[in-house]
Amino acid sequence: MLHIEHDKTNTASFNMQGKCPFGGDRIGGVEGTPPTLADWYPNRLKVELLHQNGPQANPLGEDFDYAAAFNKIDLEALKQEIKSFLTTSVDWWPSDYGNYGPQMIRMAWHSAGTYRIADGRGGAGEALQRFAPIDSWWDNGNTDKSRRLIWPIKQKYGSALSWADLIVLTGNCALEIMGFPTYGFAGGRQDAWEADNSTYWGPEVIHDLRTAEAPDKMVNRDKRWRGQNGDADYDLENPLAASHQALIYVNPEGPYANGDPLGSARDIRTTFTRMAMNNEETVALIAGGHAFGKSHGMVPSKEIGMPPEIAPMEQMGLGWHNPRGNGNAENTMTNGIEGSWTPNPTQWDNDYLTNLFKFEWEQTKSPAGALQWTPVDKNAPKTPDAHILGQMNALMMMTTDIALKEDPEYRKVCEKFLGDFDAFTQAFSKAWYKLTHRDMGPRERYIGPEKRNENDLLWQDPIPLADYMPIDAADVAALKKDIMGLGLSVSDLVFTAFSAAVTHRHSDKRGGANGGRLALAPQKDWAVNRRTVPVVAALRTLQEKFNGAAAGGKKVSLADLIVLGGCAALEKAAADAGVPTDVPFTPGRRDTTQELTDIEMFNWLKPVADGFRNYLDKGFKDIAQGVAPEQMFLDKAQLLSLTAPEWVALTGGLRALNANHDNSPYGIFTDRVGVLTNDFFTVLTSPDFEWKKADPAGMTFTLEPRTAGQKSYAATRADLVFGSNSQLRAVAEVYAGQDGHPRFVKAFVKAWHKVMMLDRYDVKA
Incomplete structure (x- = not known):
């Protein structure tokens, strides 16, 4: 129940604080909010996460054929419209250097850059940059302006052009107008329609409790790194990829803004490896991306307003309000670092690497107070101001840039690219294509005239075309x-x-x-x-x-x-x-x-845990770091896009058929192994048995009959979760009922076929 109370101290505002009807004044994890189910029961298995982004949220309807609609677009005409827009400027958010290209490259990069190889989540595929939490990460500052700028193009093409495709295509067009030859573009990304509430982005909690009286009241506890810095076991928690909470990659000022280039190189290597990039691809992306545009840091962060998700309503979805001047142009604030890397920020060239290696660099501070680097040689080339005509500024490098020069392996790649600009161009072109297409899957999902069909891109997991007739x-x-x-x-x-x-x-x-x-x-x-x-x-x-x-x-x-x-x-x-x-x-x-x-x-x-086959890696305890097997089981069910009933039916059938990885007896609650019975459910839900821990940690259990003479069984957490969790048990009870067996068989076969067909993009959109 929502309680709305008029704020007597300000007749223009409202105090909207919900009250729990039976919780008194107890509050949840964020100050001023009522407790949620997660607050009351933080360890409960969130089965509802399987049902996110359902058809009810999709305004296009389940029958909408995006591929057919996209293929009707004249892609070349669309690209010309985007390119014409990129070299314009509007008053409410002026373009740097009269060119929105660099800004749009950043938007596309940050949309794709959330991808991580450990679980395949993130990436540009669903345009999740539009929703929380990604839309309000500090590292995505002002990407909201970029998307709002290209809204007229999206509005014109409507449902035939997804936000996900438009964001990446705009990045490609931006590169092309500045003289860079892109490797290709494929459409086929379909938009999500609600925030992603299931992806684990890290253990940290950031409370943004700033007010006019307390502008610095933010709490950020970084807990994702394991071990001590400098130790052999110092590593980033899996499956995470970003080095710090609310970042896409790493802190540009160095780890915890400490200005340490070699520490930054370590973070870069960890992060880019987790995002499926090797050393050469990493250098190509950083050096290629920093050939364009500038960084913005003219206003201290404490003066910047709330991110989009919690910004005042009158800002209409735009965040990070800047009070200086018009809040943009020469007063723009994004990541706090100010300046450009090259003398010509809207032209593809090798000046970034040339300047990085030609000059020595010393630490300085931006107007916003962020750590950055400037040439020691005051005769070094200057870069034009993005907005003030005739003003020339010193070049800038970030700590992450200096890292490429000081790390021995990255330095080798940089020197290769310095000596062969064509090789650098080709490497950046292919790395950008990989970055923006990595999460799309097999080439059968790619649509449009610019898609690439080569078999040499191993990250696409290529399968040769058949040169024979299929079986009938x-x-x-x-x-x-x-x-x-x-x-x-x-x-x-x-x-x-x-x-x-x-x-x-x-x-x-x-x-x-x-x-x-x-x-x-x-x-x-x-x-x-x-x-x-x-x-x-x-x-x-x-x-x-x-x-x-x-x-x-x-x-x-x-x-x-x-x-x-x-x-x-x-x-x-x-x-x-x-x-x-x-x-x-x-x-x-x-x-x-x-x-x-x-x-x-x-x-x-390779699975660490697979509840379907009752498997735990021998190093599970160290790898899982406190995550329970049933939580990983839920995660795997979601990666298979299963619903709760499908998850329950599939597991019960696999247990009846003994699909355990080692033929173990765990969860085999039947005397008729290999027969598709519903015995798993009838035993699981029976009150005639008592479950007892078989080990102190509660990883395995025994089922003891309450009546002497009956058979006992063994189980793991991946078995008992279907009886202990209320939502899963409700489904299991359906399959255990007197009329449940035929329904279970039908449900199992349907779920089985779904899993067998999940990767058949050659026969489905």
């Missing part, structure tokens, strides 16, 4: 019989198919069964996949036999056979349970090669 319905039926005649168990076939598919991540569209990478390094060598090795070997023999005998140029891929084996086994398991069911199967998966598989990048998909 008659082949599928025959192959099912052949698979079931191999002597493999239902459990092993189901486990192998699921192991191939469960690597998929909806976040960045990586992983999945397509490509047959379960048979390649590194996946074939993961401990969680050991059980799949003999199954894959048997299926490969069948593949060779079929492909050698098939007529009409038809072949079957190993990827298809792995999934088909699971489907055939499921049909037997359902029939044996008395609920005959046709399990859908769509052929057409293709096999890739070891050469087209980036082992280092795919190792990021």
Whole structure:
């Protein structure tokens, strides 16, 4: 209930403080707000996170075909409109140097730069820069102005052009008008319609409690770094990528604004590696990006207003109000550092690296008080002021720039680019393309005339096109019989198919069964996949036999056979349970090669915990750092884009079929292993058993019957969560009911097919 009380001290404002009807005056985690469910029960499993960004939030409707709409756009005409706008200026937010290009490069970069390789979250794919918390991070200061400036273009093209695509395309156009040859552009990013309330951006909490009387009242506790600075185990918490809370990459003034270039280099390497960039790509991006534009730091941060999410209503979604002058142009404040890196900030050239290495640099302070660097040589080139005609200013470098010069490995790359400008141009072009497209997934998702189709981009996880005819319905039926005649168990076939598919991540569209990478390094060598090795070997023999005998140029891929084996086994398991069911199967998966598989990048998909297969890495305790297995299980369910009912049904079916990675008895609450029963749910919800800890930490449990003579069972946290969590238990009770078995089988098969098809972008938008 919202209590609105007129503020007697100011007739122009309202005091909107909610009151809990039964909590008295107790407040939650932020001063002046009522306690939330998270405040009352901070460790509860937030199952509702599976249902974010649902169709109810989408004003375009579920039937809207974005690819079809985008493909009707004249891309060249659209780009010309963007480029014409970029060289204009409006009074409410004037362009630097008469060119919005550098500002738009920053917008696109920061939209894409949230991507992280550990869980595939972040990136430009859904234009989450429009929503909290990203829209109000300090590092995104004034990106709200950039998006508002290009709103007329978005308004003109409407739903045919997503914000996500427009942001990246505007960045590309900005580079092109300043003489830089971009590597390409692909559309296909579809917008989110609500804030991301599930991604873990770090353990810190920032309370912005500033008022006119207390302008510096902010609380920021940085807790993401583990160990002590300088120690061998000093590292950034996984899956985080940014070095500090509310940043995209690193603090430009150095770690904690300490001005230490080598410490900054360490942060840069950690951060860019977590964002899937190697040393050469890192230098190319930093040096390339800093060839353009300037940094803004004319006003102390304590004078700047609230970020967009909590700015006054009359600012209409714009934040960081600046009280100096008109609040923009020569008075602009963004990150606190002031100045440009080059004499010609709107032209692609190599002056950034030339100046960085030609001159010695000394520390100084910006007008806002931020630490930065200026040339010791007062005869060094100057840079024109962005707004005051005729005024020339000293060049500027950030601590992160000096880091590239002082770090030995980064210095080698810089020297290479200094000696070969064409190589630098090519490296930045490809790194920018990777940065802005990394989270889009397979090339089948790319649309538009400027997309690139080369197989040399390993970060796209390429799968060669098929040079043969796919199998048809008659082949599928025959192959099912052949698979079931191999002597493999239902459990092993189901486990192998699921192991191939469960690597998929909806976040960045990586992983999945397509490509047959379960048979390649590194996946074939993961401990969680050991059980799949003999199954894959048997299926490969069948593949060779079929492909050698098939007529009409038809072949079957190993990827298809792995999934088909699971489907055939499921049909037997359902029939044996008395609920005959046709399990859908769509052929057409293709096999890739070891050469087209980036082992280092795919190792990021290796699970630390996989509740579906009841797996915990042997180093789980140290890696998880206090995160419970069921929390990681929820995270994996979300990465598979499952709903709560799908999660429950899928797990219950996998337990009935014993899809545990090591054939362990945990969660196998049945005497009919390999039969698709609902026994997991009937035992889980039964009051005739008592659960007891089997170890002091509460990682495993035993189920003891209350009546002597009945069987006892073993379980993990990934099993009991479906009985202990109220929302998951409510679903489990449906499947455990007298009428629940057929409903469960139907739900399981539907969820199974969904997971098998998650990566089939060759047959879906």
